[in-house]
Amino acid sequence: MFFTGKHRIEQTLLKKAAAGDPNASREVIGLLSLPAYSLAYRMLGNKEDAEDVVQEAFIRLWKSADSFSGKSKLFTYFYTIVSNLCLDQLKSSRKGVFEEFNELEHCPSEDVLLEFNGGITAEGIKKAMDALSAKQRMAILMWAYQDLTAEQVGLAMGMNKNSADQLLFRAKLKLKSELKKGDVDEIQ
Numbered sequence: 001m002f003f004t005g006k007h008r009i010e011q012t013l014l015k016k017a018a019a020g021d022p023n024a025s026r027e028v029i030g031l032l033s034l035p036a037y038s039l040a041y042r043m044l045g046n047k048e049d050a051e052d053v054v055q056e057a058f059i060r061l062w063k064s065a066d067s068f069s070g071k072s073k074l075f076t077y078f079y080t081i082v083s084n085l086c087l088d089q090l091k092s093s094r095k096g097v098f099e100e101f102n103e104l105e106h107c108p109s110e111d112v113l114l115e116f117n118g119g120i121t122a123e124g125i126k127k128a129m130d131a132l133s134a135k136q137r138m139a140i141l142m143w144a145y146q147d148l149t150a151e152q153v154g155l156a157m158g159m160n161k162n163s164a165d166q167l168l169f170r171a172k173l174k175l176k177s178e179l180k181k182g183d184v185d186e187i188q
Contacts, residue, residue, distance in 0.1 A: 011070035018065030029058065032075065035146055036082045042141045043086040043134070053089060057081045072155055079148070079156035083138050090134045128178035136171035143168055 016024035036057060040050035060081050068077055129137055135157070142148045142156060154164030 008070055010074035011068055014061070014065045014068055014074060018062045028061075028074070032058075032061075032078045035075070036078060039079070039138075039141055039146060040082055040086055042145065043083075043138055044089060049089060053082060053085045057085055060085075073152075076148075076152050076155045079142065079146075079152075080158065083142070083156050084158075087134055087138065124179060128175050128181075131178045132171055132174055135167060136174060139164065139167045140171045140175065 013024050013028060017028045033054060036054050037050055040053040041047065044050050044053065057078065061078055064081075068074070129140070132140065139153050139157065142153045143150070148156065150164045150168055151161045153168065154161045157164065157167075159167070
């Protein structure tokens with residue numbers, strides 16, 4: 001794999017941040033914290049747990065700065081840490097409940113518009129997402145809300161592109177099925 005100029009810049013920036021450069025630290029945190037918090041919050045459904053995961057992820061990022069080779073984007077590398085911490089926490093606590101999440105409040109850099117067609121409610125979407133396995137939910141959240149490609153989702157989750165494609169396909173089918181089931185429940 002060839003290194004791009006951006007990957008080398010990210011690698012240098014991370015090493016400076018880990019070495020204690022406050023400007024580099026602020027820049028890394030600014031680049032990564034909001035999308036990571038958004039993902040962790042959606043996975044864990046709790047503000048405090050999401051904050052704890054992101055904080056732990058930054059600690060691990062600083063500690064592993066020398067291991068970051070720049071072969072992938074820093075964003076993808078950090079998402080791997082965040083997603084693994086979320087999955088570990090879900091396994092240990094068996095959580096799956098989602099709280100209300102104000103997308104515009106937590107992701108001000110993106111204008112996210114949700115259109116509910118056919119009577120699908122926010123509660124219906126939450127129930128459908130909750131029916132997915134933790135890995136399926138993680139993959140869907142990275143793909144749908146963070147605009148990662150299947151390849152990037154695979155890298156973040158420690159799997160190859162083909163496995164990520166299959167995981168996303170199964171997750172989308174299950175989500176669609178659960179949403180249809182929810183529509184029937186709501187109509188009756």
